[in-house]
Amino acid sequence: MLKIKGLKASINGKAILKGLNLEVKPGEVHAIMGPNGSGKSTLASVLAGKEEYEVTGGSVTFRGKDLLDLSPEARAGEGLFMAFQYPVEIPGVSNINFIKTAVNEVREYNKMPPLETKEFMKLLKDKQALVELDGKLANRSLNEGFSGGEKKRNEIFQMAMLNPVLGILDETDSGLDIDALRIVANGVNQLKNKNNAFVVITHYQRLLDYIVPDFVHVLYDGKIVKTGDKKLALELEKKGYDWITKELV
Amino acid sequence: MSDSEKAIKDATTGEYKYGFVTDVESDKAPKGLTEDTIRLISSKKNEPEWLLEFRLKAFKLWKEMPLPTWAHIHYPEINFQEIVYYSAPKPKKVLNSLDEVDPEVLKTFNKLGIPLEEQKLLSGVAVDIVMDSVSVKTTYKEKLMELGIIFGSFSDAVQHHPELVKKYLGSVVPMTDNYYAALNSAVFTDGSFCYIPKGVRCPMELSTYFRINEANTGQFERTLIVAEDSSYVSYLEGCTAPQRDENQLHAAVVELIALDNAEIKYSTVQNWYPGDSKGRGGIYNFVTKRGICAGVNSKISWTQVETGSAITWKYPSCILKGDNSVGEFYSVAVTNNFQQADTGTKMIHIGKNTKSTIISKGISAGKSNNSYRGLVKINKGAEKARNFSQCDSLLLGDKCGAHTYPYIECNNKSAKIEHEATTSKIGEDQLFYCNQRGIKTEKAISLIVNGFCKNVMDNLPMEFAVEAKKLLEISLEGSVG
Numbered sequence: 045m046l047k048i049k050g051l052k053a054s055i056n057g058k059a060i061l062k063g064l065n066l067e068v069k070p071g072e073v074h075a076i077m078g079p080n081g082s083g084k085s086t087l088a089s090v091l092a093g094k095e096e097y098e099v100t101g102g103s104v105t106f107r108g109k110d111l112l113d114l115s116p117e118a119r120a121g122e123g124l125f126m127a128f129q130y131p132v133e134i135p136g137v138s139n140i141n142f143i144k145t146a147v148n149e150v151r152e153y154n155k156m157p158p159l160e161t162k163e164f165m166k167l168l169k170d171k172q173a174l175v176e177l178d179g180k181l182a183n184r185s186l187n188e189g190f191s192g193g194e195k196k197r198n199e200i201f202q203m204a205m206l207n208p209v210l211g212i213l214d215e216t217d218s219g220l221d222i223d224a225l226r227i228v229a230n231g232v233n234q235l236k237n238k239n240n241a242f243v244v245i246t247h248y249q250r251l252l253d254y255i256v257p258d259f260v261h262v263l264y265d266g267k268i269v270k271t272g273d274k275k276l277a278l279e280l281e282k283k284g285y286d287w288i289t290k291e292l293v
Numbered sequence: 294m295s296d297s298e299k300a301i302k303d304a305t306t307g308e309y310k311y312g313f314v315t316d317v318e319s320d321k322a323p324k325g326l327t328e329d330t331i332r333l334i335s336s337k338k339n340e341p342e343w344l345l346e347f348r349l350k351a352f353k354l355w356k357e358m359p360l361p362t363w364a365h366i367h368y369p370e371i372n373f374q375e376i377v378y379y380s381a382p383k384p385k386k387v388l389n390s391l392d393e394v395d396p397e398v399l400k401t402f403n404k405l406g407i408p409l410e411e412q413k414l415l416s417g418v419a420v421d422i423v424m425d426s427v428s429v430k431t432t433y434k435e436k437l438m439e440l441g442i443i444f445g446s447f448s449d450a451v452q453h454h455p456e457l458v459k460k461y462l463g464s465v466v467p468m469t470d471n472y473y474a475a476l477n478s479a480v481f482t483d484g485s486f487c488y489i490p491k492g493v494r495c496p497m498e499l500s501t502y503f504r505i506n507e508a509n510t511g512q513f514e515r516t517l518i519v520a521e522d523s524s525y526v527s528y529l530e531g532c533t534a535p536q537r538d539e540n541q542l543h544a545a546v547v548e549l550i551a552l553d554n555a556e557i558k559y560s561t562v563q564n565w566y567p568g569d570s571k572g573r574g575g576i577y578n579f580v581t582k583r584g585i586c587a588g589v590n591s592k593i594s595w596t597q598v599e600t601g602s603a604i605t606w607k608y609p610s611c612i613l614k615g616d617n618s619v620g621e622f623y624s625v626a627v628t629n630n631f632q633q634a635d636t637g638t639k640m641i642h643i644g645k646n647t648k649s650t651i652i653s654k655g656i657s658a659g660k661s662n663n664s665y666r667g668l669v670k671i672n673k674g675a676e677k678a679r680n681f682s683q684c685d686s687l688l689l690g691d692k693c694g695a696h697t698y699p700y701i702e703c704n705n706k707s708a709k710i711e712h713e714a715t716t717s718k719i720g721e722d723q724l725f726y727c728n729q730r731g732i733k734t735e736k737a738i739s740l741i742v743n744g745f746c747k748n749v750m751d752n753l754p755m756e757f758a759v760e761a762k763k764l765l766e767i768s769l770e771g772s773v774g
Contacts, residue, residue: 093729149736206730
């Protein structure tokens with residue numbers, strides 16, 4: 045469903061992605077690992093359509109469409125979701141109002157009528173349970189005063205509500221304690237089916253104890269330099285990234 | 294241009310939808326302001342001698358007063374001799390029923406979304422309408438009369454309740470108060486008058502719509518609301534004007550008096566023509582609004598949503614004289630294009646245990662400037678006075694300005710005063726976050742702005758809140774990208 049070919053991107057004139065290739069098929073979970081500054085978050089941002097990044101080469105097709113041609117909201121409409129590393133706060137806008145607006149905007153994009161309140165409330169309850177999100181958070185302002193763990197759980201909750209085709213988790217595990225980590229991973233595992241896919245960007249192997257990837261890629265200096273299965277993640281945990289960079293030389 | 298800049302631009306170039314002109318014949322005074330103009334207004338309105346004296350005295354004072362220059366606003370000098378001070382839709386005769394109102398005038402109010410008839414009957418709002426200089430029609434008068442409530446045009450009140458008008462006129466805003474109050478005292482033409490007798494809770498919202506129609510006409514209305522002991526009233530005010538290239542002047546005075554245990558809630562949705570995207574035209578809005586909590590345990594609450602006018606200069610204030618009295622000010626001011634707003638409040642604590650709350654939300658877009666100016670004054674005798682102020686500014690784009698001028702004068706050590714202020718910009722990050730969730734930029738801005746204003750909007754009466762929310766969207770239409 046996602047095909048990235050020779051993707052190059054830069055920010056403020058500085059090249060970050062330098063010819064990245066990746067293919068994701070329905071039903072797969074891909075983990076992307078790599079040292080700081082290798083371009084992991086840039087990849088997520090470019091896929092989601094963040095303006096500051098300039099694509100200087102390559103192509104990305106998503107479900108047969110040229111992804112790079114679509115606005116960020118159209119990408120969301122097509123079923124691409126990104127769980128943010130640093131979710132923003134929007135004072136005065138309740139969590140529930142925000143997600144309702146998002147759900148209905150995505151439905152509108154797909155030429156579906158807005159959800160009836162009753163259906164929406166049912167969906168809300170189900171998905172809150174999925175990520176063990178406190179019902180009280182629904183009426184609080186979006187992410188305002190949420191703890192780090194609550195924010196991340198809220199990202200997974202939103203992902204569950206929007207039910208995307210492709211979910212990109214940008215270092216969702218950073219700053220989570222072990223319980224929150226388990227809950228987040230559990231949410232992802234329950235959402236997983238043969239028609240959707242996940243790209244999990246992470247620093248640490250420990251998330252992959254809970255979300256078992258089909259592929260592990262090592263991103264280094266803007267390119268994927270090594271691909272393996274979940275055993276690669278364990279090896280990285282043990283040896284660090286140095287051996288790979290040495291291998292490259 | 295980035296997407297968000299474009300959206301800001303789009304949201305700020307929305308068209309003013311009340312810019313039409315009604316083709317109705319009018320009875321006008323010649324341009325300019327002399328004693329003769331004032332005598333003409335007074336005789337047109339068949340006023341008693343004391344009121345003419347009041348006007349002439351104010352005129353004399355006004356001529357001596359310098360133009361105030363302290364506000365953070367810039368505009369070319371106003372030529373007060375180029376303004377028409379009296380204009381009434383013709384034919385001017387006593388109207389007994391709606392059928393007798395000029396159909397063109399009725400059409401105007403329908404376009405404004407103020408159907409005088411069934412809808413208001415259904416929603417149970419009593420409406421007084423002031424077009425240019427005169428009150429056109431008041432609904433529900435009889436029904437209110439049964440409760441002893443007097444609600445109607447100011448001119449009517451002068452004719453039928455002169456003793457009340459004489460007692461309270463100028464008692465809260467004296468003619469010497471400021472330049473525009475003096476001008477208004479000299480030339481005011483109509484407005485609303487409202488009197489709630491002892492112990493009566495007004496069962497419906499009272500509402501006045503002000504409309505400037507004629508070119509080169511100033512609107513100078515006067516509103517006086519008196520709430521007797523243990524009474525309650527909620528009053529709504531709406532304003533619009535046609536789209537014209539010249540600037541028009543609006544200088545109103547509003548006085549509220551709350552006696553023992555009385556409560557007045559005054560809500561305004563101000564949508565005077567703001568001028569076009571190049572800064573041409575628009576209303577100069579110089580308004581003096583003040584209420585006095587004269588009695589013990591009384592309460593006055595101002596809520597305003599200011600989206601219109603080229604210039605807004607307005608500080609709805611409370612004098613908290615009665616012990617335990619409460620003053621509140623909730624404000625949303627939106628400026629776009631070249632609009633300038635200098636608005637805020639004054640809370641004067643005189644009585645013991647008096648309490649005031651100020652929540653001000655300024656939203657600036659385009660090349661506009663938005664200032665909050667507020668005074669909290671605690672007098673010597675105001676034991677245990679309390680004030681809480683919160684002033685937040687939101688910037689859309691990088692060509693607009695937000696300014697906050699809080700003044701505090703405290704003369705009693707037992708007082709507690711809190712002030713909080715924030716300035717924020719709608720961030721690219723917030724917009725991108727919304728976009729990533731499938732929400733279009735325009736909608737995202739409306740979401741963020743409404744969230745920002747939430748605790749003010751919550752204080753508006755329900756039907757007004759809906760209107761205000763829509764107005765916010767229209768005002769910022771095309772302002773974000």
